[in-house]
Amino acid sequence: MDGDLLVNRDGVRIVSQSQVETPPLIKPSDNQISLADFDACKVIGKGNGGIVRLVQHKWTGQFFALKMIQMNIEESARRQIAQELKINQSSQCPYVVVCYQSFYENGAISIILEYMDGGSLLDFLKHVKSIPEPYIAAICKQVLKGLWYLHHEKHIIHRDLKPSNLLINHRGEVKITDFGVSAILASTSGQANTFVGTYNYMSPERISGNRYGYTSDIWSLGLVLLECALGHFPYSPPQHGEGWTNVYELMETIVDQPPPCAPADQFSPEFCSFISECLQKDPKDRRSANELMTHPFINMFEDLHIDLASYFTEAGSPLATL
Numbered sequence: 001m002d003g004d005l006l007v008n009r010d011g012v013r014i015v016s017q018s019q020v021e022t023p024p025l026i027k028p029s030d031n032q033i034s035l036a037d038f039d040a041c042k043v044i045g046k047g048n049g050g051i052v053r054l055v056q057h058k059w060t061g062q063f064f065a066l067k068m069i070q071m072n073i074e075e076s077a078r079r080q081i082a083q084e085l086k087i088n089q090s091s092q093c094p095y096v097v098v099c100y101q102s103f104y105e106n107g108a109i110s111i112i113l114e115y116m117d118g119g120s121l122l123d124f125l126k127h128v129k130s131i132p133e134p135y136i137a138a139i140c141k142q143v144l145k146g147l148w149y150l151h152h153e154k155h156i157i158h159r160d161l162k163p164s165n166l167l168i169n170h171r172g173e174v175k176i177t178d179f180g181v182s183a184i185l186a187s188t189s190g191q192a193n194t195f196v197g198t199y200n201y202m203s204p205e206r207i208s209g210n211r212y213g214y215t216s217d218i219w220s221l222g223l224v225l226l227e228c229a230l231g232h233f234p235y236s237p238p239q240h241g242e243g244w245t246n247v248y249e250l251m252e253t254i255v256d257q258p259p260p261c262a263p264a265d266q267f268s269p270e271f272c273s274f275i276s277e278c279l280q281k282d283p284k285d286r287r288s289a290n291e292l293m294t295h296p297f298i299n300m301f302e303d304l305h306i307d308l309a310s311y312f313t314e315a316g317s318p319l320a321t322l
Helices: 075-090 121-128 133-153 179-187 215-230 247-256 269-278 308-315
Strands: 005-008 011-014 038-047 050-057 063-070 099-105 108-114 166-168 174-176
Antiparallel strands (some): 038 050, 063 108
16 A cells, blocks of 8 residues: 555555555555565666566466566556556456566555566667567457457557567467556656657657557557568668667657568568558558458468477577566
8 A cells, every 4th residue: 555556465555545544445455566576587678767577476386577667656646547557457368468466665666577588679689680470460350359359459559559569479379568667657757758768659640740540550550560670670760870870750750751661572562552551641541450360471371380389489589587
């Protein structure tokens, strides 16, 4: 319990100050999980304002990921945090990383998450450089199912879809993470402005400060998949140097220049078409996650019985265990 945020195994509840001062709301029978129940193993990720550690539950031996985000926030921001964490914890979808428990202590949010032992798609890309089309199609199919769930079941926009927010495991599963966290960061003290990397995959309408909807995530997905295919971020810096000189130069390019496309001499017509459907400057011209599920590219390799489990395990980094 911290201020007006109460957390136990049933999730997050907002309580009034009068309730806070009454005898305990968390009964011993609630069997509440606490941070003391976990042993920290090692840091497995950094970014999005926080650190992710591999932790092991002392009593069951099960591994989890513990994400800690330091936040100097006002009391008024807590209701927003509680709402986002509720969304996180109520999500039950095979294509979204499970959030088991959330805590708010000493100015930090701690979230106990499902552990994905293959790391992120960003980690994977560092090893393989680029991904062949059949595997991209298999990855994309899972991400679209996750986006459909977030958009149509939860009615939320991810806002920060990028390779580091797509996690993989040795079973060949691809899951979306950080969909609640990005909203928290965006809504508190303008902190989202400090995350330069986030802008890379942001849709033109968001960069311009216009209204945006679910299809802003589809733009981000298109850039992620094109990066997987090309082996580099789809927008090239104007000069052959060390990259973009600043984030505003990149943002200007995304808003003013034609969108990138998949080179027709390197990729199948189906893949080129799929990327084009995602990377439309006008959000009204983009397809929804549900509509993209029926695109020919998604199912064109089904006869090959693509084995993502073997691909992730053999081609990627060693599994991120102890």
